[in-house]
Amino acid sequence: MTEEERLGKEAAERVLARSGKKKEEVEKEENEKQQSFLVEGNKGSHIKHVIAVMSGKGGVGKSYVTASLANCLKNKGFKVGILDADITGPSIPKLFGVKGPAYAVEEGSYPVESKGGIKIMSINLILPDEETPVIWRGPVIAGAVKQFWTDVIWGELDYLLIDMPPGTGDVPLTVFQSFPVEGIVLVTSPQQLVSMIVNKARNMASMMGIRIIGIIENMSYFECKKCGERHEIFGKSDLDAVSGAAGIPVLAKLPIDPSVAEFCDKGDVEALSDDEFEKAVGAIIL
Numbered sequence: 001m002t003e004e005e006r007l008g009k010e011a012a013e014r015v016l017a018r019s020g021k022k023k024e025e026v027e028k029e030e031n032e033k034q035q036s037f038l039v040e041g042n043k044g045s046h047i048k049h050v051i052a053v054m055s056g057k058g059g060v061g062k063s064y065v066t067a068s069l070a071n072c073l074k075n076k077g078f079k080v081g082i083l084d085a086d087i088t089g090p091s092i093p094k095l096f097g098v099k100g101p102a103y104a105v106e107e108g109s110y111p112v113e114s115k116g117g118i119k120i121m122s123i124n125l126i127l128p129d130e131e132t133p134v135i136w137r138g139p140v141i142a143g144a145v146k147q148f149w150t151d152v153i154w155g156e157l158d159y160l161l162i163d164m165p166p167g168t169g170d171v172p173l174t175v176f177q178s179f180p181v182e183g184i185v186l187v188t189s190p191q192q193l194v195s196m197i198v199n200k201a202r203n204m205a206s207m208m209g210i211r212i213i214g215i216i217e218n219m220s221y222f223e224c225k226k227c228g229e230r231h232e233i234f235g236k237s238d239l240d241a242v243s244g245a246a247g248i249p250v251l252a253k254l255p256i257d258p259s260v261a262e263f264c265d266k267g268d269v270e271a272l273s274d275d276e277f278e279k280a281v282g283a284i285i286l
């Protein structure tokens with residue numbers, strides 16, 4: 001040990017002795033600080049809970065589920081925002097019928113508010129032309145999502161829901177590393193290999209130390225007006241077995257409902273009933 005190193009060590013020990021912390025504790029704190037990639041949000045954001053909505057593939061109704069969960073939370077009196085992290089397939093503004101451009105000031109951009117007062121930020125509210133597809137590369141996309149955290153003035157929110165891009169790629173990794181995500185809601189449909197999706201999501205969640213709150217199966221069945229029975233159009237999924245084995249609760253089984261498609265298409269997702277989402281929201285606010 002050189003003289004300098006010895007002096008440094010002594011100084012460190014004096015500080016430790018004064019702070020009343022054990023050396024191991026301080027080392028642990030230093031480690032945690034280094035391992036944490038958490039990014040500080042905008043100064044104008046005060047967000048209590050961040051929840052991510054994930055799916056295996058696109059087109060299973062993830063955005064519809066995110067929107068409906070937000071709506072159900074809002075109807076319970078919570079202040080809610082949606083961060084549309086699906087940069088290459090953004091659909092949240094369309095579901096709510098909101099348009100940009102988001103109002104920007106030096107400190108950041110303000111989310112656009114839906115009719116019901118849900119705060120929304122999406123690439124479609126930033127880019128001048130929402131018809132132009134985003135053809136950025138992975139790191140640029142991940143950077144844009146990060147900016148929705150750092151450069152958006154969310155204000156006071158009880159819940160920020162993140163509509164994730166499908167799968168377990170770059171963006172989910174960035175989101176889980178950079179944002180303080182508290183839990184994940186997984187959306188599946190009976191058309192998919194549910195076991196694979198659940199296992200992938202579970203692996204990612206456990207790697208990131210985030211809990212999976214539960215699974216919502218969309219397009220689960222069709223309630224027939226003719227015979228009054230529930231037809232399982234896509235066949236019976238093995239969701240119950242998979243969720244039982246994984247110890248993750250099923251929070252809802254949503255029917256195929258033509259009015260869902262209709263109201264989503266006309267930007268009126270908030271007018272749909274939120275009854276089917278009560279149990280899921282109960283699990284989120286637990």
Ligand SMILES: Nc1ncnc2c1ncn2[C@@H]1O[C@H](COP(=O)(O)OP(=O)(O)O)[C@@H](O)[C@H]1O
Binds near residue numbers: 059061218256259
């Ligand atoms: N339960 C449902 N019944 C009928 N149509 C639905 C249902 N869920 C979603 N849809 C429709 O399916 C399409 C895809 O839904 P979306 O939420 O955008 O999927 P994702 O975000 O997973 O890509 C939308 O046009 C939506 O209106």
Ligand SMILES: [Mg+2]
Binds near residue numbers: 063064086090
């Ligand atoms: Mg979507």
Ligand SMILES: [Zn+2]
Binds near residue numbers: 226227
């Ligand atoms: Zn029938």
